[in-house]
Amino acid sequence: MGRRYSHIVFGPQALARQEHVGSVVAYGADLDSPDTGPQEITDREVRLLTSVFQFHLASITPQGWPYIQYRSGPPGFLHHLGGNRFGFPDFPGNQQFVSVGNIEADDRVALFVADLPRRTRIKVFARARVTDAADDPDLAAVLQRIDGREIATRVERCVTLDVEAFDWNCSRSLIPQFTAEMIADQTAPYAARIVELQDENDRLRAELAALRGESDT
Template identity: 30%
Template sequence: MSFHSGEIAVQTQAGVREEAQRLCNVITSTIKPSAQEFLHTQQLAIASTVDSKSRIWASLLTGKPGFVEVLNTQTIQINATPIQTDPLHHNLQTNNDIGLLVIDLENRKRLRFNGKAEVNQENIKVQIQQVFFNCPKYIQTRYIKKYVADSLENPEAFTRDTLIDTDQLWITQADTFFIASYHPESGADASHRGGFPGFVQVLNSNKLVFPDYSGNNMFQTFGNLIVNPNAGLLFIDFAQGHTLQLTGIAQVIWDADRLNEFAGAQRLVEFDIEQVLEIRNACSISWQFGEYSPVNP
């Protein structure tokens, strides 16, 4: 596998181009046995999709263990029905690019896919183009407390153009969020971000800023963002099962003076919000907090 021009540009500016190239062989187009074994027990995934206005959305998918099923070495099937008010299903009707992050919070493991989706009412089939494991950095441990698929209250959706006070409090208390990005040729990508509460700052009702810490040096997300600044963020209320989805424009910041405002930051992202979607009772799983990642700055 090779990197696209945006990824190469960020790797070069970060001074890790050679290291990134050596890591390139971890990205494959087939699902290896270790990935199949991992998927067999997983219950949480984040999907990245593009809507008809070219906005990017990060969506939550959950199910029983193994709901992301391996059909063959290049095809997976997601056996989960998205909430009707979530844009995921509708987005895939007009653009079949999908990025998928399957994450095990308890064991700090994560597996990333991207490919082409075929969607119906019962499931989503994905023809894999790229698949690779990520490192465990910045993942806070959480344990599944209960799975209540049959007794979940009806989801309620609220759409707005700006953050209200409760949104802002949610974001500033978060230790985890997910980011979706998209490259018009290389496809969609979903990734994880974590830190101590407060690592995401609300600048005003339409703008956030958050740090980027030392990672795997491949820069799939940032490479996408400098080519296409459209992005989506997802915050999950792990205890209550609510979600907060933001879509907007991301700007990568390298300014050294601004980096000093965030411990451990190597870059920043300013995120201008275009739309907010809050879904209450979005998730049938409740998680209990375990401990913070030992590498959080």
């Protein structure tokens, strides 16, 4: 069964080069089958997409150029709304509205999502829709909550994404990167153990001094 991802990304020039180097068997062969519609989202995609705190969103300008914008929020700010639909809150920004305007003119977008600590990444093609929070307060309320907690920042707009296609990429060239919070969480047990050992060392020194009849003063 052909994947929509291949039908979207592989044009004649890309296929010609694949034929030349022999990689068409691994990639362009998907085009032997017809485009059967959006690829079905599975639990694997949901787990990654709803765990990230950042991604890059590409939209199309009126002049036909790609425009890439960085999006971020608390881990889980990209919500799974069921089926192939995802959504995220649009917070107050610099008031340029480039991505918003692009989406309103052409709803095709692409996401590059990377979990750098785990060296995992996925590319996603979707149809996007922008809704003012005041026009759909119920959706805004859903997107403003993560694991039962409410995001403090006000939601101005809601962006929904209906996924058309996706592709998991190899991790070979990804360099692991960690946030300060991730490092703190990983090193906290070691820091606590160091404090325990320092306290124990101080206690043993005091006991040894007492046995020798030494004074701290």
